[in-house]
Amino acid sequence: MEREMITFVKVWLTAYASLFYCYVMGKLVPKGIPRLLGIAPIVILFLFLPLNLSSMHLGGATSFFLAWLANFKLLLFAFAKGPLSSDPSISPRRFVAVACLPIKIQPHQKPQNPQKPRKRGQKSLLNYSIKGLILALLVQAHRYYTHFMPKNLVLILYSFHIYLCLEIMLAIAAALARAVLGIELEPQFDEPYLSTSLQDFWGRRWNIMVTSILRPTVYEPVVNIATRVIGRKWASLPAVMGTFAVSAIMHELIFFYLGRLKSTWEITWFFVLHGACLTAEIGLKKAVAGKFRLPRIVSGPLTVGFVMVTGFWLFFPPLLRFQADVRAFEEYAAVGAFLKNVGSALTLKTMNATRLIMHISQL
Structure with a gap:
């Protein structure tokens, strides 16, 4: 575990230095292909950095933050889009944080009035x-x-x-x-177990940061292309399928980082199935135009039940195949033992210091 922690620090120091390089590139190189070519080596590096880590928590978090979120944000940044380009005067420290962490700055920041109800989420x-x-x-x-x-x-x-x-x-x-x-x-997250539809679950409640980064990188470009072919009304349908296809590929990559096993493509089928069902749901909503709607007491359990059943069928088997649960609990135990040893060492040092002070006072 100590070796993993040292590697974790090295990986993130490399990531921070790489993102600072990207920040400088944004100031010196114009947007478009020239900036993309300058950033491309960092995108490739971020795909390889998680391979240095083998733990579920440190490796999983690093692969998600760097290989997925940071890379997608950097690709948008190459064309002056996305959260890294929303503020031209962004500082290097904030640039690095927004690039590699699952955060999205609220556009209008006002002090929260404790007497007002909390906003959604x-x-x-x-x-x-x-x-x-x-x-x-x-x-x-x-x-x-x-x-x-x-x-x-x-x-x-x-x-x-x-x-x-x-x-x-x-x-x-x-x-x-x-x-x-x-x-x-x-x-x-916004309490996904309260979802009333797949659109509500994937679009508004589950891992909102991923949704917000997939929208400009995949969904909106596909909508623009599909609009020219099938019209604006139905353009969202192929865009949804395209978004879920990209999400499937990225999840397969994350699972490879975690397990280092050959893919069985169950994760891909999970997201393809959900993409197809969500596409059908959106198409049906457009067809009935608000004339029919299931009551919440029915749609809620149906949605959550569908997500869990398909998860049991396609999502969890790969996790269990590389013993994600066993490895996670071993890491919890290792962290607990480490904290216990640190506490014992601090207690021993405190006792020795107290004895030394008492001895000196008696001289």
């Missing part, structure tokens, strides 16, 4: 504290009781484990950026 410290407690209980349940549980119940617990782990990890990253940069950030 904004959450309190109590909300995250409860979720942190639930995550800790799930970890204990997985560690000691999974061999007593039915397989489907284990998968249900595992799905909540993944969601809570992702939300807390992304919230911590956003909180660090807020503390260092002094900026208000948009949340990354």
